[in-house]
Amino acid sequence: MPPALINCQGPPLPAQSFNDSFTGYPLLSVRTVEMVRDTGIIHFTVLFDIHCFSSILLDDSIHNTEEADEEDVVDLAANSLLNKLLRQSLVESSHRVEVLQKDPSSPLYSVKTFEELRLKEELLKGIYAMGFNRPSKIQEMALPMMLAHPPQNLIAQSQSGTGKTAAFVLAMLSRVNTLELFPQCLCLAPTYELALQTGRVVERMGKFCVDVQVMYAVRGNRIPRGTDVTKQIIIGTPGTVLDWCFKRKLIDLTKIRVFVLDEADVMIDTQGFSDQSIRIQRALPSECQMLLFSATFEDSVWQFAERIIPDPNVIKLRKEELTLNNIRQYYVLCENRKDKYQALCNIYGGITIGQAIIFCQTRRNAKWLTVEMMQDGHQVSLLSGELTVDQRASIIQRFRDGKEKVLITTNVCARGIDVKQVTIVVNFDLPVNQAEEPDYETYLHRIGRTGRFGKKGLAFNMIEVDKLPLLMKIQDHFNSSIKQLDPEDMDEIEKIEY
Numbered sequence: 001m002p003p004a005l006i007n008c009q010g011p012p013l014p015a016q017s018f019n020d021s022f023t024g025y026p027l028l029s030v031r032t033v034e035m036v037r038d039t040g041i042i043h044f045t046v047l048f049d050i051h052c053f054s055s056i057l058l059d060d061s062i063h064n065t066e067e068a069d070e071e072d073v074v075d076l077a078a079n080s081l082l083n084k085l086l087r088q089s090l091v092e093s094s095h096r097v098e099v100l101q102k103d104p105s106s107p108l109y110s111v112k113t114f115e116e117l118r119l120k121e122e123l124l125k126g127i128y129a130m131g132f133n134r135p136s137k138i139q140e141m142a143l144p145m146m147l148a149h150p151p152q153n154l155i156a157q158s159q160s161g162t163g164k165t166a167a168f169v170l171a172m173l174s175r176v177n178t179l180e181l182f183p184q185c186l187c188l189a190p191t192y193e194l195a196l197q198t199g200r201v202v203e204r205m206g207k208f209c210v211d212v213q214v215m216y217a218v219r220g221n222r223i224p225r226g227t228d229v230t231k232q233i234i235i236g237t238p239g240t241v242l243d244w245c246f247k248r249k250l251i252d253l254t255k256i257r258v259f260v261l262d263e264a265d266v267m268i269d270t271q272g273f274s275d276q277s278i279r280i281q282r283a284l285p286s287e288c289q290m291l292l293f294s295a296t297f298e299d300s301v302w303q304f305a306e307r308i309i310p311d312p313n314v315i316k317l318r319k320e321e322l323t324l325n326n327i328r329q330y331y332v333l334c335e336n337r338k339d340k341y342q343a344l345c346n347i348y349g350g351i352t353i354g355q356a357i358i359f360c361q362t363r364r365n366a367k368w369l370t371v372e373m374m375q376d377g378h379q380v381s382l383l384s385g386e387l388t389v390d391q392r393a394s395i396i397q398r399f400r401d402g403k404e405k406v407l408i409t410t411n412v413c414a415r416g417i418d419v420k421q422v423t424i425v426v427n428f429d430l431p432v433n434q435a436e437e438p439d440y441e442t443y444l445h446r447i448g449r450t451g452r453f454g455k456k457g458l459a460f461n462m463i464e465v466d467k468l469p470l471l472m473k474i475q476d477h478f479n480s481s482i483k484q485l486d487p488e489d490m491d492e493i494e495k496i497e498y
């Protein structure tokens, strides 16, 4: 898509101001700003990129491109970053924390306050400055283990947002000896952006620990061989850390006291990262404290965790389960895409809809639907995989703020993104896997989000006749009823309440 040009006149403004003035339009981003002074008037030439549905309106050829027909694959690292960017507070769980001690006979400590941890004054100040009043559920159990003497190893699993990062950052900050100017704590993260996010937490929590410094071992941060690295906390991606340790000799692994492997589930999903992490871990001294964190605990994560963390304590906090119990599910039989859209309009016209998320299987369908709805005057936004994580975050935030009533998306947002006020989910296309079988997990994630925290939700499935057997399989799988709805019967539609 070629960039577009705006010419305008006005007072002198830095380029950033142009970006700021376009932040209300997440689909526009400023590429360059040129300023020309002409007899007292300043002319600006702003070159900006138009993303998403604006591009379709301007470029019909998109319907014919292969790219437009792509399904969005779920990118774990991008989702994790998105979650972090959007998170507003701690995620609570009603489950109990499960603890498996390496030595079951040793007493199990938990804390209810940060004071009980006897932290350095400046660290406690940093915690309170972040607005933390008391440890989160996982921190209550994990912090005493992480701060124990002698240090103990830990594998901790709990869903995103439950306070794991804050816990290991606290452990790293409390173990740094500020009189020693060399790397003492090493944290591995799966991507550059995730490393930066962790670094920000170190900087915020360590705000009053003025002698503690962080450095990023990430691609692009080129430090000449032989440089004397004096920063005590290193956060980086496995490949670059390996390079810094073995090739460039910037980090002496034998002096590391705390080793953290964050987002283990994302890490093992990235080719080569498990082996690189294991090579790093093998060079650490035996007394180094080793900590591993993961938001999920499939067998593969568990196997990796056991390989890399010797003699661990294990802490798990189960996730709130998604359920379809509070959700009334309907299906509408349709001939084709146009027909599905018509049915959607009838439903939309028949019931009062607060906010809705509509899921499509491909980018092409999502774009097509966005254009149709916009042309019919609906306020919609489109979220699909070609957007950067920042653009996705901005679109979701606008939707959360109620600026658009409908969010059209692909599987890119099927999991993990909470918008509490959404009560209606539409499957414009059923989720299917590569074998063209129903994707039950994704169905549950798409729809289960509406009926959370005891709220009631509504789900509509738009089904082509040949897809009906798939829907029946979904119904059987979840042992829940999905009722047929006649999209022409407005009386019936109007009776649906939520």
Ligand SMILES: Nc1ncnc2c1ncn2[C@@H]1O[C@H](COP(=O)(O)OP(=O)(O)OP(=O)(O)O)[C@@H](O)[C@H]1O
Pocket: 080, 083, 084, 087, 088, 089, 090, 091, 130, 131, 132, 133, 134, 135, 136, 139, 158, 159, 160, 161, 162, 163, 164, 165, 166, 167, 295
């Ligand atoms: N004890 C606490 N009290 C209040 N807020 C907290 C506490 N601990 C962490 N938080 C906040 O809760 C949010 C989630 O915490 P954190 O990032 O540590 O969770 P996480 O489990 O590491 O999530 P992820 O897996 O996405 O990294 C953050 O906004 C963080 O500042």
